[in-house]
Amino acid sequence: MDNVKRKSSVNHLSKETAKKLRNEFDRSITSIENLSNECFYEIFDYLDGCQIYEAFSNLNYRFHQLLNSSSLLFKIKHVYSSSEEIFRNNYEQIIVHNRCQIYSINLWTMKNIFLTMTLFIINSSCDHLESIVLFGIESDILCRLLTQYTCLPRLFSLNIDTKFSSTLDELTNIYQSIFALPKLKSFELETKIFDDSQSILPLSIATNQQCCSSIKRLYIHHSVSFNELFAIISYTPKLYRLKLSNASDNGKQYIENVLPISLLNLIHFSIDRYETSFDKFQWFIKKIFFCKLKVLYLNIEYEDMTCFDAHRWEQLIQQYLPQLKKFYLTYYEPIQYEYKIINNSGQLNQFFSSFWIEQQSIMEIEIHNKHIKYVIRPYRKLWYEYTPSYIINSSVQLILRNVHSDEYVPLLKSYIDHILTVGQICHLEISEISINTFIQIINLLPKLDSLKISSLSLKQSKFLSINETELINLISNKNQIIKVNLEKIGNIDEVCFLLELCPRMTYLKVDFINNINMKLFVRIILLKIKTKCNYQLRSLCFCIQAADDQMIKTLQTMISFEKLLLDYTIKHFQPRWTSLVTAVQQQIVNQQERRTPFWSSITQTNGTITMFNSSQRRIYTIIFCLSSTILPTITINDELINKIHTREHEENDVRHPA
Template identity: 45%
Template sequence: MSRTLIEDLSNEFFYEIFEYLDSYEIYQAFFDLNNRFQQLLNSSYLLFKIRHCYSQSKEIIMNKYKQIFLHNKNQIFSVHLWILPDNNQFISSFTIDSSFIRLESLVFRPIEPDLLISLLPKLIYLPRLFSLTIDTWSALKDLGNIYQLIFNLRKLKYIKYKATESDDFDITVSLSIATNEQQVSTIEYLIIDHPCAYNELYNIISYTPQLRRLKFLNLSESNISIEVIKPMTLSNLTHLSINNYQMTFDEFEIFIKKLYSSKLKVLSFTTIVQDIAYLDANRWEEFILQNLPKLEEFILQNLPKLEEFYFKYSTYFEDHYETPMYSGKRDQFISPFWIERRWILQAEIELDNLIYSIRPYKKRWYEYNTQHKMINSCDQLSKFMRLILVNKSSEGWPNSLAINKYISHVLTVTQIHHMETQEHFFIGKLREILDLLSELDSLQIYSLSFSQSTCLSREEIENLLFLSTKNQITKLCLEIIILIEEVYFLIEIFPRINHLQVNFIHSMDVELFVRLILIQIKIKSNHPLRLLCFCVAAADDEMVHKLEKMINIENLLVDFTVKHVMNEIYLQWK
C-alpha cells in the first residue's frame, strides 16, 4: 500500500495553506526545513502577511521578523503591528525603502505620534502602498501635520485614522484648504475616527477629490457656522457614512447640500441629538427627492440612484428629563416612497435607550416562501415594522412603566407588527407588552417562564386566558425548547399560529419531537399550524427520509413535504 508524504504535495497546495498563516508561523514551521521548502519560502508566488501581536515575546519577534525583513522584503504583502512603547526602537530600526515592492497594506495600532511622524515620510518610497490604518492612543492636540504627511503618499487608496481625544484638550486639524498648485491625493476610501469640526472636514476632503467612500465618526463643535463654509463637489462619492452627536436635522440638510455628489448610492447617518424632526418621514422624503434628483429618474428610466439608506436615531427616558415626543401623523414611513425603495423602519429598546433605524429590506426568519426571492407585495412590506428588545443588564428589564413609555413612544411613530428578543420572558411581562402591541403578527423570543412555584397563580392563569383570546400572532419562534410540554403550552396560548420555529431542541429525539407535535395538532381539529421548522446539527437527506417514513406509517399527515436547508428541517402540510 502506497503512502503519501507531505513532500509529495504540490507547491500550489502549500501556497493555499500559507494564505491562512502569519509569516511568523510559516517561518517557525518551514524555515531551513529542507531545500524544497526553502525554495517555496523564497518564491515570488508567496506573499507574507506580518501580524505582530503584543503578547509575543520580544526575543521571538526580533529573531523571526528580522529574518523576514532581511531575506524576504520583496515578498511582504501586509504588515499589521501592535506597537507597545518598548517596541518603538524595534520599529524604528526597520529600513523602509523601494525594495518592498509588494507591500500594499500597513496597520499601526497603537502608535506614538512622534514615531508615526518619523515613519510617514519613509512610506513615500513604497511603490504599492494602497492601504494605511493608523490608531494613536497617545493624544496629539493638532493632527494637521500628520494629514499633510498622509496626503504625500501618492499611491494610497485607503486610509483609516483613529485618534483618542484627551480630557485636557480638544483635538484640532490645522490644515489649510488645498490649492490648485498642490498635488491632490489619490485616496478613494477615507475613514475619520476622531473629533473633527465642519471646516476641518472640508479642508481635509479638499485634498481628496477622488473619494468614493467617506466615513466620519465624530463631528465636533466649531465656532465656524456650517452655513459659511463653501460647497464642495465630490464627483465620485458613492458611499457616505456619518456618526454625529451634535448635528440637528437643519444642519444635516445644509451639510449634505454642501457636500454634493450626483453618484451617491449609499447614505448612512447615526445621531443621538434629541431633535424629533429626525422622525418626520415626510421631511426625509422631501429632502432626498430634492437633493438626489436621480432618485425619481431611476424609477422611470433606470438611471443612477440612491440605492441604500441607513439611519439611526436614539432617544432616552430619565427622571427629570422630558423626552421629545413625535406629534405628527403616524405610519408615514410606509408611504409609497419608502415601500418602493424597500427602506424599512424598526425600533429597538436597549436598556435606557430607544433607537429608531431605517435600513434596506432583509429577509427575516418567518419568510419561508421567499428564501430565494425578495418580498414583492407592498402590503407585506407595509406591515414589516419590527420592535427589538435588548437587555444586557444582569439586573433584568427596566420596570414596567419604563417599557410602557418606550413602546408608547414607538406607537406615536409607527404601528408594530413584529417583535424579537433574545431574553427569557415571564408570562406576565409578555402579557403587558402584547396588550400594547395589538397588531403583532410574529413573535421571536428565547423562552417563556413562569413563577418559581410549581402551580400557576391566579394572576398567571388570567394572563394565559388573555394571551389565548386576544393576541393575533400567527408566527412564533423560540430559541430553545427543553420539554415537549412547552410546545403544547405554546399551542394553547397562541391558538392562531400557522408557523412554528424552534432553533434548538434540547436533548430531544427528532422523530419523537415531530410525532408528539403532530399528534397534538391532530387532537385539536382545525388547528391552523401548517409549517414546523427546527434546527438540527445533523440534518441531512437520511433524516428527512426517516421523518417522511414515520409520518406516513403512523398516518399523521396526508399531503405534506419535508426538506432540509443547511441545518434546518422544514415540515409543511395542507
Template identity: 35%
Template sequence: MRISNLSVSCIENLSNELLYEIFDYLDGNDIFEIFSNLNYRFQYLITCSSIPFKIKFRSHTTSQLIDCCKTVIVPNRHHILSLNFEGGSLIDNFFKHCIIDSSFTRLQSVVLSNVSINRVVSLLFYLRSLPHLFSLNMSIREEEYFDLSDIYRIIFTLPSLKYNKLSLCLEYDEEDTNISIPLALNEQFSTIEYMVINHICTPDKLMSILCHTPQLHHLICETLEEIEPASTNEQSITLSNLVYIRINNCQIDFDRFEMFMKKVSSQLQVLRVKQKYDKAYLDADRWKRLIKNYIPNLQEFIYEYPGYEYNDYETTSLDTNFNQFISPFWVNKGWIFELGINNKEISFSIHPHKKKWFDVDGNTENVPIRKNTDNALTPFIPTSQLVISGCSSTEQNQTFIDDFKALFVAIQFTHLNINCEKVPIEMLIRIIQLLPNLDSLKVSCMPIMQSAWLFSIDRDLFFQTSINNKIKKVHLEKIIEIEQLNFLLFLCNYMQYFQVDCGKDMDLEPIVRHILMKTRIYIPHLTCLHLNVQSGNEEMVYNLQRLIENEKLLNKYTIKRISDNIILRWN
C-alpha cells in the same frame, strides 16, 4: 519510528502550491524561524521563490528586532507584502536598523500603531517611495495640541494608496486638533478609495479632507461634531464615486447634517448614521425630502437613535414622529421602523428588513410570508417592529404597561421580538393584547411552564387575547419543554408558520408529534413547521418521515433539510 517517518514523508510530499497556501496563514518571522535551514527544499522555497511575506512586530526585544531586520527584512525586502508594527518603540527601533524605500517593490500594506506625532511626518516621507502601497493604517499618540493638516497632505501624495485609516490616541480633548488643507493650483488628487477617519471631525474639516479625494467610494467617520461656527465658505466638491457613508457618532444638528449631505451624496447607495442629540432627526418627512431630492440612489439606510429615558419626551410628540416612519415611502423601500424598550430606556432605528423566513418551497427569503384570501403564501414586509428586552421588576409590571401603553396603542406594530427572561408571561399576554396589528412574534428565553400554567395566569385575559390576535408567524428561539409549545399554540390560533429552535441533542419526534396532533383542533391554519436544529442531518429527516407515516399524522406533506433547518409543510 515508523510513525515519525510517515509524518515527515507526508509533509515532504505536499506540493509547492499547497505549501504556499499554508505559508499565507503564517507570519513571515515564524516561517523563517520554523523552516529556515530545515532542508534544501524549504530553504529554497523561502529564499529563492516568489513567496510573499507578512511581517508583524508585536513584543520583540531590541536584539530580536535587529536580528529580524538583518536575517529576514533586508535580504527579502522584495518579497514583503505587509508590515505591521504594534507599538511606537518598535517603530523607532526598526527605522534605526532598516530603511523602507523603493526596493520594497511588493510592499502593499503598512500598519503603524501608537506612533508618536513627532515621527509621523518623517515616516510618511519614507512611505512615499513605495510604488505599490495600497493600504495604510496609522494610529497617532500625542498629549498636546497639534495640526493634522501636514499629515493628511502627505498621505494624499502617496502614489498608489487605496485604503487609509487614521486614528488618534490622545490624552486631551480632540477639539484642539486642527485640519485645514486648501487645494493648491494644479494639485494632484489622492488615489484613496476607502477612508476611515477615526477621530473627531467637524463638517468643515471633513470637507477640507474630501476635496482631495475625488475617487473616494467608501467613507467612515467615527465622530462628526460641530465645535465651531460653520464656515461661510460654500466649497464645491465632486465625489461622483462615493456610494457609502457611515457616521458612528453624529453630533451635529440636522440643519448642518443636511448641508453636508447635499454636497456629497448624489451617488450615495448606503447611508448609516448613529445620533442621539437632536430630535429633529426624528422628522420622517424631512428625511424623506432629503432622500428623494438629494440621495435618489439610496438603497440601504440605517439610522440609530440610541437609548434615552422615555420620560424625557412627550408621548404625543413621539407617537406622531414614529408613525411617520411607517408611511408608504418607507415601507416600499423595505426600510423598517424599530422601537426598542429596556426598562424605561427606549431606542429607535430605521434599517432594511433583515429577518429571514423560509417560504413554502424551503427557500430562504428576505421577507416573511403571509397567507392571502386565496390561501396562497405571499411575501409580507412588517412596517414596524417592537423589541422588548425587559422591565425592572415584577412589582413594576403595571407601571411598565402604564408607561408605554400609549405608544403600544398609537403605533401599528406588526412584529414583536420579546425576551422573556425579564418579562413575565402574563405581561407578554397583556402586551400582545395592546398590539392588534401584530403579524409575527419572536419569543426568546421563555421560562419553563408548569403543567398547570393556565391556572396561574389571568385566564380571561389569555382567552380574550388568543381570540383577538391575528399573529400568523411565530418563532420560539429555544425550546426547553413541551408546555412552552402549548402556550404558544393556544395563544396564537391563527398561526400559519411555526419556527422552533432545538438543541443539539433534543429528540425531535415528540415535538413534531405534539404540534401535528394539536394542529387538527387548535391551530387549523398551520401549514409550515420549521425546525432549526444544531448539526441537522438526513437521519433526522428520515426518522420524522417514518413517524408521520407510521402514526398517520399527515396525508399530503413534504419535508426537506437545508443545512441545519428542517422544513415540514402540508396542506
C-alpha cells in the same frame, strides 16, 4: 481594524494550474514531498509569513528555494500573545533577506522598540508591500515614517491605531503626510485628540494642486466637526466610501466663503455617532456635490427632535441626494421623558408619507429600560416574510429589550398605545421575559403577525391568577400571530405553550435546542398538531447542536410507525467538501463578496423556506412534503466543525456521513 479585503498574495493561478491542483488532491498522496510547488504556494497563502519561515526555512534545499521565490509573498502579522522571541527571529530574517517578498505587515508596536525600529527599514526595495497595519504607534514616530513611505510603489492600504492621544498639530501633520502617499487607496486612522491651545484642526482646504490624493476609502475614528471634515475631504476627490466614528460640534461657525467641492465617486457615507444639530449636517451636504451617493447611515446621539424630522430629511434627500437608495437613521430618546413621544407624534406620522413608502423605508421602535431607539431603515426580507412583497405601508416593528419586570408594563402600555395611533405593530421582538409580562404585552397587540422571543420563562405559570388564565384564553381566541421564532428553549413546555397561545401559527422556528430529547420533542409537537387539529402549521424549523444520520432515521421510523404524518418525504442536505484549499478559499471569497461573516443560508423547497446558520456546520435539512394539509420543514444542524480533517477523512465522511 484590519478590515482590508483579503487578497491572494500568490500570483493568480491559470485554469490549467488550478486543474492540476484539483487532480493532485484527487489522487492519493503519501508524502508531503509529492505536492507541487503551486500547491505549497496556495497553502502558504493562508499562513502567516513568520509561521511559514519557522516551519519550512530549515527543512531542505527545495523549501529554501520555495521561500526565496518571487512567487511567494509574505503576510506578516504580530500576534500579541505569540512567542515574542520566535516571532522576532523570523521577522528579522524576512525583513533582512526577503524584504522584496513582503506583501503585508500587521504589527503591535506599543512598548516594542525593536518592531518600531524595523519600520524604518522599509523603503523602496519593498516593492510588493501593499498593506500596513500599525497598533500603538506614537504620533511623532508615525509622522516620520509616513514621510519615508512615499517611496513605496504599491502601498495601497494603511491602517493606524495610535492608542495614544494626538495633538491637533500632530493630527494635521499625519493627514498631510497621508495625502502625499501616491498609491494609497484605503486609509483608516484611530486616535484620541488632546490639545489645550486650539479647538479646531489647523488643516487648510486643499488647493487645486493639492487635491490629488488617490484615497478611495477613508475611515476616521476620532472626533471631527463638519468644518474639519470639509477640509480633510477637500484632498480626496476620488473618495468612494467615507466613515466617521464621531461627528461632533466644536462650536465654530460654518465656513461660508468657500466653494463647494465635488465627490463624484462617493456612494457610501456613514456616521456611527452623530452629536451635532441637523442644521450643521444640512450645511455640510449643501457644500458637497454628492451626485452618486447611494447609502447614508446616521446614528444620532444628540437630543434634538429636529434631527428626526421626516419632512426636513425628505427635502434634503430630494434636493441634494438624488441617487440615494438606502437611508439609515437612528435616534435615541431618554426613557425618563416618557411624554415626549406623545408630544412629537406628528414627526413619527411623517415617516409614513408617500415619499418614505416609495423609498421602501420601514420604522422600528426599540424600547429599553433606559431609552427608546427609533430606526428608519430600508426594507429587507426577514425571517418571517415569505416574499419581498410583504411590506405593510403603515406597520411598525417593535423591539423590547431588558424588560424583565412587571413594573415596566404601565410605561410600555403608554408607549404602545401611542405607537398604535401612528401605525399597526405587526412584528414584535422581545428579549428575556416572564410569562406574566409577556401575556400583558401580547394582549395590547391585536394585529400582531409575527413574534420573536429570545427566551420565555414559564416559572411563574404555576402562580397565574384566574384573571391571567382567562386572559391567555382570550388572547388565544383573538390573536392573529402566524409566525413564531423562539431563539432559546429551556424545556418542551415553552413550545407547547406557544402552540396553545397561537393556534393560527403557520411557521415555528426554534434556534437552539440543548439537553432535550429530540425524538420526544418532535413527537410531542406532531402529536399536539394532530390532536389539536392545527392544520395551519406548515413549517417547523429546529436547530440543534448534535445531529447524525441515526437521529434522522429514528425520527423517520417514529413518524411512520405512529402515523404522525401520512404522506411525507425526507430530503437530507449535507455540504460536500472537495479539498482543503478549495473549501477554505471559497468560504473566504463568499465572505468578501458579502462583506459579512459566514451567516445565513436559505433553502426554498415546495413553497416553504428553511433558514439555517451555515458557518462551518454540516447541515441536515429534513423537508416533509404533504399533499394537502401540513407542510412541515425541520432543519437540524450539528456541532460546529472545530477541526479541519485531512482529505482522506473528508472523502470518508462524504461516502459515510457521520
